[in-house]
Amino acid sequence: MSSIKKIALADYSIFVGSAWEEVKNLLQRPYSKIAVLTDENTHRLCLPLLQQQFDTSTWQILKIPAGEQHKNLSTCSEIWKAMLAGNLNRNALLINLGGGVIGDMGGFCAGTYKRGIDFIQMPTTLLSQVDASIGGKLGIDFEYVKNCVGLFQNPQAVFIFPEFLETLDQREVRSGFAEMIKHSLIADARQWEKLSSLIALDVSQLTSMLPASLQIKKKIVEEDPFEKGIRKALNFGHTIGHAIESWLLPSKTPLLHGEAIAIGMICENYLSHQMLDLPQADMEKITQFILTIYGKTAIPTSSYDQLIQLMRKDKKNEAMEINCTLLHQIGEAAINQDIPEAAIRKSLDYYNSL
Ligand SMILES: NC(=O)c1ccc[n+]([C@@H]2O[C@H](COP(=O)([O-])OP(=O)(O)OC[C@H]3O[C@@H](n4cnc5c(N)ncnc54)[C@H](O)[C@@H]3O)[C@@H](O)[C@H]2O)c1
Ligand SMILES: [Zn+2]
Numbered sequence: 001m002s003s004i005k006k007i008a009l010a011d012y013s014i015f016v017g018s019a020w021e022e023v024k025n026l027l028q029r030p031y032s033k034i035a036v037l038t039d040e041n042t043h044r045l046c047l048p049l050l051q052q053q054f055d056t057s058t059w060q061i062l063k064i065p066a067g068e069q070h071k072n073l074s075t076c077s078e079i080w081k082a083m084l085a086g087n088l089n090r091n092a093l094l095i096n097l098g099g100g101v102i103g104d105m106g107g108f109c110a111g112t113y114k115r116g117i118d119f120i121q122m123p124t125t126l127l128s129q130v131d132a133s134i135g136g137k138l139g140i141d142f143e144y145v146k147n148c149v150g151l152f153q154n155p156q157a158v159f160i161f162p163e164f165l166e167t168l169d170q171r172e173v174r175s176g177f178a179e180m181i182k183h184s185l186i187a188d189a190r191q192w193e194k195l196s197s198l199i200a201l202d203v204s205q206l207t208s209m210l211p212a213s214l215q216i217k218k219k220i221v222e223e224d225p226f227e228k229g230i231r232k233a234l235n236f237g238h239t240i241g242h243a244i245e246s247w248l249l250p251s252k253t254p255l256l257h258g259e260a261i262a263i264g265m266i267c268e269n270y271l272s273h274q275m276l277d278l279p280q281a282d283m284e285k286i287t288q289f290i291l292t293i294y295g296k297t298a299i300p301t302s303s304y305d306q307l308i309q310l311m312r313k314d315k316k317n318e319a320m321e322i323n324c325t326l327l328h329q330i331g332e333a334a335i336n337q338d339i340p341e342a343a344i345r346k347s348l349d350y351y352n353s354l
Pocket of ligand 2: 131179238257261
């Protein structure tokens, strides 16, 4: 297996690679008890890898159903009940073994149980490895509002083991890759050159590109931990992408988050050319690369009104114009761009014309 890369943040580190020794060191701390939170898939596919490395006979293993629809208060209640029943006290440690749902909800449960116990993140999807692993955002959905209740709190450490990706569905891998594309486009032209020359999304190539991607998010989050300014750069592709994701959610063919963001990035890349200085050749290269990986999804003109409405609901968009993060050029984001509705519609037309 490849070497281990350590990314040090102010109060914890992220390890990329098979850093079992580092996990062992951390578990040597005088924790009163160790618990692991899994969902039904990571229980079956990822937990055995942990069990090969550690004697888990004294650990408390928690298993919840998989999926975003379970990232809610009633699942938290089950988790807290299990923690109580397992006699976890203030000095216990929770290992969150799973994708972003487990990381966000497990972190939230740990961060609030007994006013906060230690937790470590072991993200097992590419999306959670590259995105949810930095930034300290924890939480759950509430009353149909995504990530409505939560807190900012950092884990003791994050362990990104490439081996977990081996069992992940290729569609999920592709979805997570969209966030890596985004990181490169908003902040690192050299990383974009590397990513855009990839032919296949295989685990070893992706893993070798993860540290640079994480460095980008780290730099942005450290500059702006509470999303007052530059952290908005991470919204590139998300104003339009989120609307498409929400619009397709109740349909028979919903998109995964990254798949919707990929469409959003094509549209917002078009807007970057139309409204800012992104050269046409770069715009076309970005569009072609994203299309090659994600293919096309039809967005009928009849859905535009609804999409625009969804975009207006997105965060602080009460004004007439719609707030997006665009690109000045590859590797440089332009936050807080107010885009007229007509331009948004044209960007959707552009996508449909491809
Ligand atoms: N905290 C943050 O900064 C942040 C950032 C991005 C996303 N998120 C959150 O992350 C969530 C989405 O994360 P996700 O895409 O990882 O979803 P997820 O946790 O639902 O995982 C996706 C699916 O993959 C399965 N799975 C996980 N690991 C696997 C593996 N190694 N092999 C096989 N199957 C596996 C899961 O059981 C699930 O069915 C959302 O709730 C989102 O809000 C948080
Ligand atoms: Zn995203």
